Amino acid sequence: MIVAFFSFYLIFFLLYNIGWIILKELKTLTYPNLPLGKGETEAINAYLSVNNVLLLIDEKKGRTLAKSLNIKVMGTLGILALARKKDMKTVQELETNLEKLIQQGFYLSSDVILRFLNNLRS
Secondary structure, three states, X not given: OEEEOOOOHHHHHHHHHOOXXXXXXXXXXXXXXXXXXXXXXXXXXXXXXXXXXXXXXXXHHHHHHHHHOOOOEEOHHHHHHHHHHOOXXXXXXXXXXXXXXXHOOOOOOHHHHHHHHHHHHO
């Protein structure tokens, strides 16, 4: 299962509906003062309150801090690659999904995009 902070609701909805995401409401935060945004702070705290999960987080600072806490992380591109690996999407569909994410303002460096596309096509 995945605990997610994710601003692209369509992908969130799809992952939730196939059982890859669980929603967790937190009454209190174990670590309320992490040097991160509100969403990343809540996502890390949600992860810590659930067993055997994977944290979906893309923001570099949040990923780095999560890894320092031994949290298993995956980003959006990792989810897309997993969809390909499980034959849920074709390469062409994933390229279209990536293009739509970028058009909607999802930032990825050109190096990350090229690496992802090369791995996807190999």
